[in-house]
Amino acid sequence: MAHQVIDVVTPYISTPGAVNPALLAAATANAAALVDNTVAALALPAQVHQEVVEQVTSSPTVIDAATAAVAAAFTAAAPADVLAAVSGAAFYRGQLSAGSSADVLRLRADVGVWSVYDTATAETITGLPVAAPGTLTVAWVRGSGATSSVAMQEYRTVSGAAYTREASSSGWTPWERTSWTRGQLSAGSSVDVLRLAEDVGVWSVYDAATAAAITGLPRPWSGALTVWWVRGGSLSTSVAMQEYRTTDGEVYTRQTSGAGWTPWAAPGSASITRVDIFLAAGQSNMSGRGTPYGADLDPPHPRIWEVGAHAPTLRVASVPLDMRGDNPNAALSIATTFAREWVARTGETTVALLVPAAQGGTGFDSGTWNWRDPDGPWSLTAAMLTQTATAIAAAQAKWPGATVTVRGMLWHQGENSSGLDQPGYTAAIDDLFARVRAGLGAPDLPIILGELSPDRREGAPERVSDLTIADTPARVARTAVAHSRAGLSRDGDLSHYGREGVTLLGQRMADAYTAAVANAAGVLAMPPGFVQAWRDGTSVRVEWSAPLCRATGYQVATYDGTNWTTAGDDLTVIGRRATITGARATTTTHVRIATLTPSGTSRPTPQIPVGAHSA
The missing domain is CATH 3.40.50.1110 (SGNH hydrolase)
Known part of the structure; x- marks a missing residue:
């Protein structure tokens, strides 16, 4: 895409030190058309700037003019796309489950905070720096193209230890025992100034009174401001992004625009169906x-x-x-x-x-x-x-x-x-x-x-x-x-x-x-699910899971090698549990369960053998 833009721009640059205004205007129009027709519109300014600098060996005046013209075309063509991207950029909050991997969380869709609730789960997750419960924060720093974009991760354990790393061409850099900025925003401060790479991190606002006295927040409510930085080919094409998540669940995002910021967008409520x-x-x-x-x-x-x-x-x-x-x-x-x-x-x-x-x-x-x-x-x-x-x-x-x-x-x-x-x-x-x-x-x-x-x-x-x-x-x-x-x-x-x-x-x-x-009338009668039986001294205990049908009771049957028996003083059934005592419990026996429903009795479960009691 960048080569196409250069091909459009370069012919209209006349001699070193001078630019033909009419031809440059045509270049601007052509660049705008290219911007409109590419899905990579958000990455275009960095590509344009970087490759014009590298490939057009003319005077700084020519380079700056050409780059400014294409950048102006992009700004005119893409604000809706930029705002749409920001509006969909709410942080995801989720849980990392046992057997998952932190190494795969490196895309824009993965940006957010992921929780690990206990040590046992942490021990089974690939890619964590330590096997300890904590939170994994994923940020995404966009470069001039997909290959120059960088995913970044911070893992903060419940004991307070923090580790960071970033994606590399071979996978991930080693975890380092460092942390991103964590701070508190005080009354009288401003979130508008948090727009540099060193501001990346999470900033807390502890109460509504303090929030009301802070410049730049979307609303006066306690919450957490997350700052991340989308890097372009130069400082002028880089973008700071902010997310403000209030304690009552509202989510707002915005990005820098020139010397200011785009309006706060609130995507948090729109996606719930x-x-x-x-x-x-x-x-x-x-x-x-x-x-x-x-x-x-x-x-x-x-x-x-x-x-x-x-x-x-x-x-x-x-x-x-x-x-x-x-x-x-x-x-x-x-x-x-x-x-x-x-x-x-x-x-x-x-x-x-x-x-x-x-x-x-x-x-x-x-x-x-x-x-x-x-x-x-x-x-x-x-x-x-x-x-x-x-x-x-x-x-x-x-x-x-x-x-x-x-x-x-x-x-x-x-x-x-x-x-x-x-x-x-x-x-x-x-x-x-x-x-x-x-x-x-x-x-x-x-x-x-x-x-x-x-x-x-x-x-x-x-x-x-x-x-x-x-x-x-x-x-x-x-x-x-x-x-x-x-x-x-x-x-x-x-x-x-x-x-x-x-x-x-x-x-x-x-x-x-x-x-x-x-558990409703009209559902086909089914036998119980998982059944287990074991000997407990001179008794046999049986448990089973509920069938997916209306169950008004259960029929527990035992087999002693000769007869199936479903009743007797030695059989007690309570809910989905049964206890068998007496003679039936002292010999090798088999157990099976059927479900009693308003429409009849289901087929029985497969029989389960239970060994004889040994004195």
């Missing part, structure tokens, strides 16, 4: 007790939002979430880890909007989750529905072109069963779910229940809430249970999940969403 609302209800584990947590482990996600209980306004979700009650122990919530999984699965144009309505210590006594006292001072259900209505209206105003839908309800409660027996607790929870669906006008709303911490019930009889939760999908259509596993509670606190448990349960709630949707 779908807003999925989830109610997060229950008591303390849903409210959030997952530790450790913090800004480095839990950076804000631009596609996870909340309308809080105390501050019912639309904003990017915080950790801890704005749940009901003021608990100093609040930490990472199951709802947050669910939302992370949800947006990762649904794509970059989807927002997960949480309605955090849980409160620690609550149950079904008067005035909490009990609909029978709707006007009480602690009527959590009524307050949650009001909060949801606010979220719907706010989302529709924020993303007017998006589809806004209440997708489901996340429920984790039962440590406090309010002294109810199992029939009483079952009636209370079923009534709650029915009334929430009615209040939202969503009779088929999927509801995902989380299993209580297995550590608390270890060695103790099943609580009434455990039994009711396990049996809920059989009683209530469009519900499912997300199971956890033992060993994930916090040290010295068997009731509450730590960070690992909260993460696992959030992921399994996302998995269970499909099972809840399929």
Whole structure:
């Protein structure tokens, strides 16, 4: 492309020291046409300047005049293209998963900040300087062409160590123990002056009052200003770019233009096509007790939002979430880890909007989750529905072109069963779910229940809430249970999940969403999914995953070499678990499971052999 421009310009340069104005005007028009017809328009000024200097061996006057003419043509032809590119340049925020590679993040589309949440994941990621959790910032410095453009990376660990490198023709330069500028913008300062290569970095604005006193910000709101530098063939053809990301999730970008800046463009809201609302209800584990947590482990996600209980306004979700009650122990919530999984699965144009309505210590006594006292001072259900209505209206105003839908309800409660027996607790929870669906006008709303911490019930009889939760999908259509596993509670606190448990349960709630949707009449009967059976002393224990159909119960059958048996005092089935005792458990036996549905019994699973008990 540059050679074409030179071919156009060179014939119209007369003698050294002089330029024919008419011919130069024609050169300008031809250059403008070339600019309009190339997809590389943004890189053209650097190519023109660099190659004119290298190939036209005339006087500086001629070189400067020719270059200025073509640069003027470019400026006239391409401002819309430049602005369009800037408007689409919002930073991506994402998560690096196990087995991925940091080495491939070297394109303009990769510019942004990528999180690594734990050491185990970091150890499996190729290209990091150290196996430690942290954030990888990718910047892109454009040269005169694709081959002279440079990707740059900084990796900052949660302990504060920082490493930088840049792409080279052979891959990447070695990581160096240095960091980009990190600073704080103070009241009275100006972001307009941050336009040089040495200004590249992230600059923080901590509160709205300070932001109001800073010149050049797109709006007076706290946030982070990221500066990067797009290098051309000379200082005059290089471009500084800025992104301002506010703490409430707005994203603005701009670039230098001559001695000033282009207008701030706000692409952050334009690309969202779908807003999925989830109610997060229950008591303390849903409210959030997952530790450790913090800004480095839990950076804000631009596609996870909340309308809080105390501050019912639309904003990017915080950790801890704005749940009901003021608990100093609040930490990472199951709802947050669910939302992370949800947006990762649904794509970059989807927002997960949480309605955090849980409160620690609550149950079904008067005035909490009990609909029978709707006007009480602690009527959590009524307050949650009001909060949801606010979220719907706010989302529709924020993303007017998006589809806004209440997708489901996340429920984790039962440590406090309010002294109810199992029939009483079952009636209370079923009534709650029915009334929430009615209040939202969503009779088929999927509801995902989380299993209580297995550590608390270890060695103790099943609580009434455990039994009711396990049996809920059989009683209530469009519900499912997300199971956890033992060993994930916090040290010295068997009731509450730590960070690992909260993460696992959030992921399994996302998995269970499909099972809840399929738990409906008319879906073809299917046998259970994954089945496992093992001997536990003189007992045999069996567990299985939910089938993708309406399951009102399960038929557990055992085979002793002669007969298949499906009933007996030695067989106990609770939810998706069974225990076999007595004679059947002391001999080699085979187990298979079938699903009971409103339309009949499914085919059984393949049989699983379990060896005899050895005394």
